[in-house]
Amino acid sequence: MVPTAAPSRTRLAGLAARARNIVDSGLCRRVVGVPEWEIRSKQLERLAAAPVPERRATLTRYDDAVVVDLLVLSYLRHGTPYWLWSDTLAGFAEDILGAITWAQLHRRLDAA
Numbered sequence: 001m002v003p004t005a006a007p008s009r010t011r012l013a014g015l016a017a018r019a020r021n022i023v024d025s026g027l028c029r030r031v032v033g034v035p036e037w038e039i040r041s042k043q044l045e046r047l048a049a050a051p052v053p054e055r056r057a058t059l060t061r062y063d064d065a066v067v068v069d070l071l072v073l074s075y076l077r078h079g080t081p082y083w084l085w086s087d088t089l090a091g092f093a094e095d096i097l098g099a100i101t102w103a104q105l106h107r108r109l110d111a112a
Contacts, residue, residue: 019071
């Protein structure tokens with residue numbers, strides 16, 4: 001196995017990558033293509049309106065398939081699967097980049 005300098009992905013980073021692949025490959029081109037899209041749309045709006053700690057805790061509790069559906073909707077509607085983290089840089093760093101401290105974040109960004 002060849003060693004790599006890049007850190008392993010977090011669960012949510014992997015799910016966001018899966019959501020990007022679904023949209024970018026053309027598997028889902030419209031919001032109505034998402035399974036249970038009406039329910040997922042309401043979930044996405046509730047999550048966006050929730051306080052950041054509650055939103056992040058809810059995303060960790062959701063099943064992977066549900067999170068992917070939400071991130072696909074986010075990508076289709078807002079142009080990015082990371083829209084739910086647009087108001088929390090620290091949350092993005094922890095949930096997506098896997099960095100808990102600024103030193104860790106700095107090392108991860110340098111490695112990328």
